[in-house]
Amino acid sequence: MTNPESAVPPGPAGVPATPPATTDVFPxxxxxxxxxxxxxxxxxxxxxxxxxxxxxxxxxxxxxxxRLVENVLGRFTTGRAALAGAASGAWFGLxxxxxxxxxxxxxxxxxxxxxxxxxxxxxxVFGAIAQAMxxxxxxxxxxxxLQASQYAVVVDAEVADQARSLLTSINWRASGAS
Numbered sequence: 001m002t003n004p005e006s007a008v009p010p011g012p013a014g015v016p017a018t019p020p021a022t023t024d025v026f027p028x029x030x031x032x033x034x035x036x037x038x039x040x041x042x043x044x045x046x047x048x049x050x051x052x053x054x055x056x057x058x059x060x061x062x063x064x065x066x067r068l069v070e071n072v073l074g075r076f077t078t079g080r081a082a083l084a085g086a087a088s089g090a091w092f093g094l095x096x097x098x099x100x101x102x103x104x105x106x107x108x109x110x111x112x113x114x115x116x117x118x119x120x121x122x123x124x125v126f127g128a129i130a131q132a133m134x135x136x137x138x139x140x141x142x143x144x145x146l147q148a149s150q151y152a153v154v155v156d157a158e159v160a161d162q163a164r165s166l167l168t169s170i171n172w173r174a175s176g177a178s
Contacts, residue, residue, distance in 0.1 A: 030060070031160040032152045034167050039063070042151035048170045049163060058156040059163070063148025073141045080141075081131030082124040089123015090116050 036042040042061045050056045097115020101108035155163045 029157040030154040031157050032154050033160055033163040034153045036151045036153070039148070039151050042153055045153050045167055045170070049166055052166050054163060054166055055159060058159055060154050062152045062154055063146075063150075064152060065149035066146050067149070068144060069147050070142045070144045073143060076131065076139050076141045078128050078131045082128040085127015085130070086120045086124035089126070090120040092123065093117065093119015 034042075034045055036045065039061070046056055046059055046061060049059065093115040094112065095115075096119065097112035100115065101111040104111050153163075153167075
């Protein structure tokens with residue numbers, strides 16, 4: 001018969017390392033207690049559970065069937081690229097102007113304004129050049145977002161019955177039944 005401690009190799013201090021505890025390795029089993037067409041409705045369901053003293057730390061909202069949606073906001077011309085470049089260049093110029101203004105013996109407001117102006121001009125130039133170099137590809141601005149087709153409220157299996165009864169009561173009241 002072998003000693004169980006001899007099967008575990010020694011750690012850095014020469015003491016056998018203790019194997020990790022297996023109690024919290026696997027998360028608890030979860031059960032879906034409701035599915036909703038949008039996130040706001042799923043959030044209302046969890047809020048209702050919270051209002052009724054349900055242990056919401058044992059719940060989650062899971063979006064399924066994710067898709068990327070890109071909403072086109074408008075055209076992105078060379079002029080708009082120059083304007084965006086001027087704005088970001090002005091911020092950089094302001095930062096540099098503040099930095100030099102702190103260590104300048106002369107008019108520090110003038111140094112800051114000069115840094116702002118130079119940054120805006122160079123930002124506009126580089127923004128326009130960068131847009132012109134794309135050769136007409138991607139001449140639009142857009143905003144991307146991930147959207148799910150439905151949202152499921154899941155809870156630990158031990159408290160699933162309590163969550164179902166609370167969510168049934170909210171649906172019962174919303175239907176107008178007494």
